[in-house]
Amino acid sequence: MKTNLLNILIIIGLLSISCENDNAIQEIGTTDALEVSKTQSSMFDYIKSINIANNTKCENNILIFPSWDKYWETIDKLDDMIENDCDSFDATVPADITDEEYDSLADASGFDEDNTLRKFETDLAFCSLRSKIESLENDWLDKQGDGDWNINEDPDNHFIEDETERSLLSSNSEVIIGKSKDEYVYYKRLDDFHWIEVQKWDIRAIEQVSNNIPTNNPNVIIKDFRKEITETNSECKTFVKEFRYHQNGSNRIKRKSKVINNDWWGYKKISALTVGYKKKRGKWKRRRTRITVGITDINGTSDGTLYQKCEKSFRKFKVKEKRRRRVKAKFSGARYQGASLIIGIQSQKVYGFHKQGSIDLKLDYYEMN
Numbered sequence: 001m002k003t004n005l006l007n008i009l010i011i012i013g014l015l016s017i018s019c020e021n022d023n024a025i026q027e028i029g030t031t032d033a034l035e036v037s038k039t040q041s042s043m044f045d046y047i048k049s050i051n052i053a054n055n056t057k058c059e060n061n062i063l064i065f066p067s068w069d070k071y072w073e074t075i076d077k078l079d080d081m082i083e084n085d086c087d088s089f090d091a092t093v094p095a096d097i098t099d100e101e102y103d104s105l106a107d108a109s110g111f112d113e114d115n116t117l118r119k120f121e122t123d124l125a126f127c128s129l130r131s132k133i134e135s136l137e138n139d140w141l142d143k144q145g146d147g148d149w150n151i152n153e154d155p156d157n158h159f160i161e162d163e164t165e166r167s168l169l170s171s172n173s174e175v176i177i178g179k180s181k182d183e184y185v186y187y188k189r190l191d192d193f194h195w196i197e198v199q200k201w202d203i204r205a206i207e208q209v210s211n212n213i214p215t216n217n218p219n220v221i222i223k224d225f226r227k228e229i230t231e232t233n234s235e236c237k238t239f240v241k242e243f244r245y246h247q248n249g250s251n252r253i254k255r256k257s258k259v260i261n262n263d264w265w266g267y268k269k270i271s272a273l274t275v276g277y278k279k280k281r282g283k284w285k286r287r288r289t290r291i292t293v294g295i296t297d298i299n300g301t302s303d304g305t306l307y308q309k310c311e312k313s314f315r316k317f318k319v320k321e322k323r324r325r326r327v328k329a330k331f332s333g334a335r336y337q338g339a340s341l342i343i344g345i346q347s348q349k350v351y352g353f354h355k356q357g358s359i360d361l362k363l364d365y366y367e368m369n
Contacts, residue, residue, distance in 0.1 A: 038064070041124050044077070046070055049124035052203070054210035056171055058127035063168055064176040064184065068265040071168060071177065072332070078164050082116045086322065099278075102323050103288045113288075113324055117167045129173055130166035133158060137286075141277075144284050149245055154254075157243055159191045161256045161273060162328065172210055177265075192241065192260055193226035225264050236310035236344040242368035251357035252277040252284070253291070257368055261342045268341045269332035270295060270306065270316075270365070272352040276325060286325040293327045294319035294353035300362050304350030306331075309342045319353060329353075 039060055041047040047070075049060035065071045089111045093102060106112070114134075121128050136155035151157050160166050160173060169175055169189070178184035186198040186206045198206045202219040209220060240259040245252065256273040272295055278287035295318045296304050303315035314336070318329040333341045347366040354361045 039124055039126075041120075043120055043123055044074055047074065047124065049126045050176075052210060053207045054170065054172055054174075056127050059125035061127050062170045062174050062176060062186075063124065063126060064178070065168075066177075066179045068177055069334075071175065072266060072334075074168060075162075075164050076332075078116060078120060078167070082113060082164070085116050086113055086324065090323070099287070099289045099323065106288060113326075114163070117163065120167055127171055128167045129158075129160060129169040129171050130163050132171040133166060141284050141286070146279075151243055151245065156254070156275070159241075160189070161241075161243070161258060162271070163326070170210075174210060187265075192239070193224065193262065195223050195225075197221040197223060223264070225262055233310040233344070233346075236307060236346050237366060238310065238342060238344050240345065240365055240368045246354070246359050246361060248358045250279070251289075251359050253354060253356045253359055255352070255354045255361065255363075257352045257363065257365060259343055259345055259365060263340060263342075266334050268334065268343055269330050270343050270345070270350070271328060271330035271332075272354065273326060273328040274354045274356065276356050288323050288325055289356055290321065290323050291327040292319065292321040292353065292355035293329045295329050295331060296351055296353050296362070298348065298351050298362055298364075300351070300353040305346070306350055307344035307346060308336045308339070310344035310346075316350075 038048040038050050041049070046066050048064040050062060050064065051058075051060050052062055054061055065074070089106070089109070093105050097105070112118075114130075117128075117130060121131065133155050140153070140155050158166075160169060173189040174187065175189075176184050176186050181201050184201045186209070188196040188209055190196065196209050197220070198209055199219045199221065202217065205215060205217045205219050208215045208217070237259065238261045240257065242255075242257045244255050246255060247253075254275040254277070256271070256275070259270045261268045272293050274291050274293045276287055276289040276291050277284050278289060279285075280287065294300060295316060296302065297317075300319065303317040305313050305315055307313050316331045318331060320327050320329050331343075335341055345365045348364055350365050351362045352365060354363070
């Protein structure tokens with residue numbers, strides 16, 4: 001998706017407002033006292049959903065978490081619930097069936113690996129970024145042929161690359177963090193390092209930002225975390241993001257590889273995610289296929305080496321093989337030996353492992369963009 005240009009235009013618009021625009025927008029300088037009703041999650045007692053005016057047709061369109069720690073904890077818990085649900089279904093089917101037979105059995109029984117995420121969203125009457133991208137991607141895939149696909153036109157090419165996290169964000173990549181109305185901060189994420197905050201529970205300012213309406217409201221703050229990042233070692237990287245398609249005959253995958261360290265909201269991880277595609281009845285779709293994904297050494301069989309703050313080495317190994325539309329492996333955390341975790345990668349030390357059918361890749365994270 002062509003989000004970078006849009007994000008730049010949003011930032012420019014928010015910064016460029018002057019007194020001449022006072023008649024064009026509704027200004028408020030203090031906290032809006034408007035009350036909003038909340039829906040309480042039955043799956044996680046600390047999550048609530050509310051509705052803000054952001055032009056989405058659903059009962060609730062943004063979630064409230066008491067802290068960023070709880071936000072990341074929810075992602076891990078949902079991932080575990082998804083794995084348990086998928087493993088329970090796998091235990092009911094023969095191990096030696098083909099991908100096509102597995103797919104048919106899953107459809108017949110109503111099993112879907114996203115059932116847990118859909119239940120989470122439905123429970124909160126919530127329109128998520130995940131459901132928005134899923135709909136756009138399905139329409140886009142219907143139009144794709146057997147040749148090369150343009151990654152920049154793919155709706156799934158979003159800086160929030162993980163479906164589980166997408167279920168926690170509004171269709172505009174928004175979330176509210178805080179334990180009470182006095183502490184609530186609204187966040188609209190623009191990319192991995194830029195976001196907009198609205199403080200003091202200023203509902204009208206939130207609605208203006210959500211709808212990309214410029215405002216010089218003092219409660220609106222634009223953040224640029226990338227300015228605070230300095231690489232401590234020219235031979236070490238602390239940020240990598242690369243999305244690529246790979247095809248061999250009837251096998252086609254999309255690889256998502258990422259290393260990110262954002263201390264502001266505790267976003268530190270290295271991840272490998274593989275999406276599998278198959279052609280069925282003349283249309284390309286995400287299909288359940290046997291996928292292997294991992295964070296490993298060059299052979300895919302042993303530990304990869306990571307570096308805390310590009311200095312002290314530590315080793316990690318994670319490989320998963322599942323019949324899924326997508327499979328991911330990740331290592332994430334907040335602390336390392338008492339210090340803030342900053343994941344560094346060096347050349348030929350840690351690899352992303354992606355396999356589906358005849359496609360078998362071990363790719364050096366350091367060589368990625």
